[in-house]
Amino acid sequence: MEYARAGSRPSWPGGGTRRGGGDRRCQDGKSCSGNNPTSPYSTYYVPRAPGQTVANPNELPDGTSSTFRLREDEAVIYVGKTPPPAKYFGFRSYLFDRFNTTSNQRENIFASLGPTLNPLTIGVDTSGGTGSSPAPFDRPTLVITTGHAQTDRLIRESALAAGISESALNTDVLDPAKVKFGLEDQADSFGFLFRYAIPEDPAKGQAFLDNPGATLLRVTPTTPLTPDPIPAPARPTRGSGTSENSYSAALDALEQAIRNQYSGYDITAIPLATTGEPDPDACIAGTRSCAGDNPDALYPSSGPLRFEAALQPNANTFYVAFGVNHEASGKVLYSNLSVYGVEHLVGVKSVASPEMPGSAQDYLPNDAQANELFAWKIARSCGGAAHCMEVPTGCPGVDTNAFATITFRAYLDPVTKTGPAANELLPERILKISNP
Known part of the structure; x- marks a missing residue:
């Protein structure tokens, strides 16, 4: 199966993702969605799919947007490293907004679509050393955001053939039962947030945020695939049985x-x-x-x-x-x-x-x-x-x-x-x- 690559670029500022600033947004009169001042945020900026005629919300002059539509057989892939050691990091996709047929308007949803890939759950390549950082920090990783099982399998096969360790492959599931895929005006739009809090070495942490050396890909099958939804993973259960009493x-x-x-x-x-x-x-x-x-x-x-x-x-x-x-x-x-x-x-x-x-x-x-x-x-x-x-x-x-x-x-x-x-x-x- 051949895939058309709609976008390939480094991540973070000047590339596939950018950091958002609360001060700038409130000066612009916009909502900051309760941003965490302790944790900088980064987001994917994704181009349109090949042949997509309907603009994504809030497109930049280069045609990318932090809120984007997806065909049900598409995927967005992060190929890079996890950040340097810190208290916390997380990769998480979102249902950003949805067209309401009653009000005839798009409505903000901004709800998570599954478990977050965090330092305790993300898969990384541990086969080679990258300095003194312990796993899972500063290690190669690949995050596939999709709701299509065949697309996920094909990307994994391609990654393994390219020499990427199987342990580094992660699937961030867009639950087909909860979202409306498509490129038309009334399809749902998606977003993605990367969180990073309290790095051990602030200078190294900032250097990663400025340029993580990653690649962001939008992957579109050249021939549309038949529906093959990925079963949504169960949301983890809160509560370990111990308390602070x-x-x-x-x-x-x-x-x-x-x-x-x-x-x-x-x-x-x-x-x-x-x-x-x-x-x-x-x-x-x-x-x-x-x-x-x-x-x-x-x-x-x-x-x-x-x-x-x-x-x-x-x-x-x-x-x-x-x-x-x-x-x-x-x-x-x-x-x-x-x-x-x-x-x-x-x-x-x-x-x-x-x-x-x-x-x-x-x-x-x-x-x-x-x-x-x-x-x-x-x-x-x-x-x-x-x-x-x-x-x-x-x-x-x-x-x-x-x-x-x-x-x-x-x-x-x-x-x-x-x-x-x-x-x-x-x-x-x-x-x-x-x-x-």
Whole structure:
């Protein structure tokens, strides 16, 4: 079977993928879909298929787009390496938008279509050394994004014939039961995100993001193939059977210590509005919003908080977010807390789990478990204080009287190799503290 190659180019900026910046998008008045400030994102920019006449959404002058349509027998292939060592990386495809025949408009879906290929699940070539990086980092890999079984088999056969190790071959399934393939105007469009968080060597990590030395291919059969859908893989089950309940007493003690330190202030507990387990199938069905969910993550969050007297310059009102450092407890590979501007769903600032040790000891210096907890002040001005996040106005930021959320993330249970279960993590807590 011969294949027409619709596009072949290096990946990342200047090539097949580009990084997205939250500050640029909010300046343009667009949504940032709740971007994680800790984790840069990259995406595939894919050309049209041979003979495709309907433009893909938001095409660039070179004809590529980060949202693209696919025939059911097509595939997009990443041929390159995994990144240098880091806390986390992930390859994940998405149903980006869909034509609604009732409203006669395209509607944003942005829901994941299956398990993420992450450091614990991705296949790589381990036969040869590439320096001192341990597998699966900095290793050859090939990711086939398709919903067609024969196409997948033929690509794998070609890869093996080209000398690519079988252990490096991965199939990212576009579930034919959930999507509408095609190149016509009313077909679904797809997208792809690569996430990369907290590299061990920031310079090497940035060099990879700038130029991973990869190739991105759109593969189209010269003669259309008969339907041959790939059975969708089951979504991994969250929950390993172990929890953080042993930290309950220490977390209660930390809350009391914070309240004691600000005993002359008005203190209000801010509830979490969601447990944060994404449900992409519900998003595809139109009953929930996903905004580019990652099955490897948990996203508990406050509801919208109006940053009025709270966090105005020179006002003595602030928040303290605190909880278990889920990385230190061993439940996940990394976690963070972030502040988001609601208007553009833009991630303003974040604090990641490697930065958290010692912060709870500001309030609870003598507790044996305090170093596995965290407590972080969120204010307009920190006055040079440690363990404090300053929230600016402007873009990206939160203007006075605008709404924001305080959101937490927990990435990748090392036992289940997917996102943690909400009922196995102790929920974070937030206090609003105001000078009466």
